[in-house]
Amino acid sequence: MLMQSIKKTGLGLLLIIAVPAFADYSWSFPEPATPMALDTLHVHNEFMQITTAIFVVVLAIMIYSIFAHRKSKSYVAHVDQPLTKKSEIFWTLVPFAILLSIDFIIMGIPAYKSVIMMEDTRNDSNMVIKITGSQWRWQYEYLGAAEANIKGESAEDKQVLNDAKGIKFVSNLTTTQDEMDNKAPKGEHYLLEVDNKLVLPVGKKVRILMTSADVLHNWWVPQFGSSRVAVPGFIRETWVQILKPGTYRGQCKELCGKGHGYMPVVVEGVSMQEYQKWVVAKKEEIAKAAEIKEMTKDELVTAGKGVYEKNCAVCHQVTGAGLPPAFPALTGSKVANGPIFGADGKYLKDSHLDRVLNGKGVMPSWKAVLTDNEIAEVITYERNALGNSVGDLLQPAQVKSARQ
Amino acid sequence: MASHLENQYFVPHGSIYPSILSVGLLTMASGFIFSVAIDKSKDLAYLQSPGKWMMILGAVITTAMVFKWMGAVITESLTNKYKGWEDKSFRIGMITFICSEVAFFMAFFGTLFYMRIISIPDLAGYDADITPYKNFLATWPSQGPGGIVLGNEFKVNAGMEFMKPWGLAAINTGLLLTSGATITWAHWALIKNNRTQLILGMFATVALGIAFLACQAVEYHEAYTHMGLTLGSGAYGATFFMLTGFHGFHVTLGTIMLIVILIRCMKGHFTPEHHFGFEGVAWYWHFVDVVWLGLFIFVYWL
């Protein structure tokens, strides 16, 4: 009975190992891309070997005992003799010494080193970025080169890093709802693709400041070996130093509400030259987007549809029906159909514009996330589509003045 | 036979009170949720008033069952069901219960210390170029830096006053310490079988407890109407009201228990040898006393 069952277990285990072996699968951490990840992988492997060894020893003794010391083999129970004082001390101290050295020397010292390394975000860092988590997207802001001068860093490099200062954008998931609902085939990077990647220069140590606009999030790229919780109102730090150009993907890993599974992190590591090109292009793009345009209603509505579907549809749904009671419908909503400006020309409290700019409760504040153009577009869209037909429009210039 | 009885342990009859008590708590909890749920969702406004009624009903059931249950215990005690063995159970039980209450207050003291030692210095300690809180200093008492929380803005109230130790709080400390002494005096009297002193001592203790509560009511009233200090006044307001509020709640419970004990003393329920009810409440009262000392030192004074 026992033997048979053990054989069965073995077969089962083999099966687990065999099936995915066909798929191209990793059995450990993904390939490390930063010194931190390299170190983590090393520590992980070492610890796994130690614990596996302990496990195998314990298991072996037990299995031997199970087979040897059984009644069916007419093995008679042996009475344990009390130990003499001396041998008791010996048999206590020796195993304890072994265990202590496993815990605090063999495992403890490498672990100590990696902790020190992981927490050292400032020394030798070349540049600083700020990451803000919000439900359910990441915002990236480049804060330029780090203050201190790093040995071996060229002035041009420093200049390029400083040029990036002021670049600020939001990174949204681009996987479509149809893919999630199994109505369209899933792309290769299903759930791990975004519109704006975080671009970082290879070889530079990047100090990351992390915060959040609403609830806790956790910025994590497995290949970087660093992850840190984004705490609203506080600033936490971590760092990465990408060693090889490439695209690295990860996810938010702190439960942050219904969109928690849809908050990917995509980082592109590029060479300094490419980084410089990207900085220039991105700055232009941002400047263009920030330009206040005068638009017609139709233009606003058309552009607003895109903004809406990217940012608002998660909660208020593509149709505007919302998911009451948690997320109100915008179709027929008092706020979305009510007046925006009061008699004095200032926007009203609890008006459509107020709600979108400042948020309320679960509704995020979009002030820092969307440009004036985008806010004007999405508001005009909501008022004239989704089953609403207020008929008015909001110009980006009005949003700009409302911000002050 | 007599020696037999002495070794018997009393196992009470089946009792319906505990299960009804649980139903009372369930009703109260759900009622509370329905009556506050309105904060979170306008669609639930219609639940508010049934919620309130449920809460009241639940509270009535709960109170009634507690009194019934305790009444049963008193009856059993008076009919000599409890002897040394049961008495010891009650003692150990009461001590353990008080330990759990200590742990409960530890949570709030822990919060206070965490805010004072960790979170407020953290918030004030960021590099000048990255901090969102430009002029925030790590001082205590503090209302925190202010800012937007989940879409609601929290503004620091510049005109707010903080509590001072050497006013009502000091008087309250005096009241509670004295009440600790009077209850001990009553206990001695009980052991010496001096009924007059016992009742006098108990009466004084109850009176001091009520005086304490009255002072606290005045203090709270002051805080809300004149000092601008409310539950919503950031770190200081939250910890102040949470700690003193839960303490006050315990004082209230303690006072009610003291009144019951006072009545029982007057009815002559206790003998010099046999008065666990008295002692249990006295321990509880001392515990409340000690918590107050902690409060006085860490909330009002330092």
Next chain:
Amino acid sequence: MSTTTITHDEEHHDHPTGIMRWLTTTNHKDIGTMYLTFSLIMFLVGGAMVLGIRAELFQPGLQLMKPEFYNQLIGVHALIMIFSALMPAATGFANWMIPLQIGAPDMALPRLNNWGFWLLPPSAILLTLPFTLALFGIGDGAIATGWTFYPPLSVQGGIGVDFAIFAVHLLGISSVMGSINIIVTLFNMRAPGMTLMKMPMFAWGWLITAFLLVATIPVLAGAVTMLLTDRHFGTHFFSAAGGGDPIMFQHLFWFFGHPEVYILLLPVWGFIPQILQTFSRKPMYGYKAQVYSLWAIGALSVVVWAHHFFTAGMPVPALLYFMYSTMAISLPLAVLFFCWIKTMWRGSMTFETPMLFAVGWIILFGIGGLTGLVLADVAADAQYHNSYFVVAHFHYTLFAGGIMGIMAGVYYWLPKMTGHMYNEKLGKVHFWLTAIAFNMTFIPQFFLGLAGMPRRIPDYAIQFTEFNEISTIAAFALGFSQLLFVYNIVMCVKGGKKATDKVWEGAVGLEWTLSSPPPYHSFTEQPTVN
């Protein structure tokens, strides 16, 4: 010397019958039975929820449910499994067995005992009611923050959070009352001659559990109370604007939460050695060493809590302290493992179902514990944290260490409790199916976690598909194997071969000196121990 130890009023022979018997009972065995039954039902409920979770995770894409509902399921699954399945099971055994094992007439505070149980159904109602209310358009369902209640998400959440807060309050009162009762019973009701150092190991496990509960549950109660006031009364405990800190909640929660995991296992560490000694026909090895280890674990458990949020940011000395203190827990556990194996060593073992479960338990819990040790490494935890590696770790400790341990106890004591033997063959089949399906469910999750799959997501990237499929299929097999368990118990309660008083050849302890099932009032003659 033996004396009558119980008084009951004259009319005690007409106990109320039917539902009134159960509502009003003060009898430790009745109450134990209610705890165990409740636990079994809630295990199935929590398991049914997780089958929904696993079905959703069978393939990428959203098949069955919306993400918000998924989030509700995981949190309620965990709360139910921990608070309504595992803890009540241990308390059920405590009620049944502690008075028998220490030769007491009953639990010391019988009415309180009744209350302890009857707080559980209301709390289970509070946990699950929001699901039903949502169907009627009231609120948006149960708590959707996972079982950990982290603010600000829980401040933002709907009324499900309030329900869960009050459920935790009731569960907390229940546990504290239960613990008071057990502490009093163990200190005051032991048979003459049974010194503390002669208590059965199960009693020791429970004594330390009870201390931990008394020390930590009120802290949880305080924490969720502050959450409630943050939600509704404008306090700022957990928001930076008012000088508070969301991470402070994590400190408070895990100050309870980490001891909680030992609260769940200490009773099991108590009776597993008893099972081992029974089926090895050889006295337990290292009784004293085990007792001291249990104490050490209890003491260490309250000083290591921050290992659950290493990535939340802490000063380096704090990180190092929490890492090393966490690692230190492996020392007392090593002593326990050594003693367990030494108890089996050179015994005369037979492998009835309880023994199979106990031996399987040692191996599987060993995997859980060793992976826990790896998690304690701060730097690598940046990778493991909130990944499926952690999920696999804690199912090895909670399901294998907790539930399978409890199952060993059920098979061990069921004949004593019912007076009938269960079906041995079925029991063995149940063990093997459980052990195999369990490993097939959770081994893949270790690799999922290493490869980078975060936990608490309803949908995942393509590269995680295969392992999730295996895990789901195995989870269903695991779930349905439990029906055998239920069937076996039901049949055993209904009838079956009569059990002898001693039941197991090698059994030692006072509980085996009573008839099977024991009489309604266990020891009318209090035994003496020498």
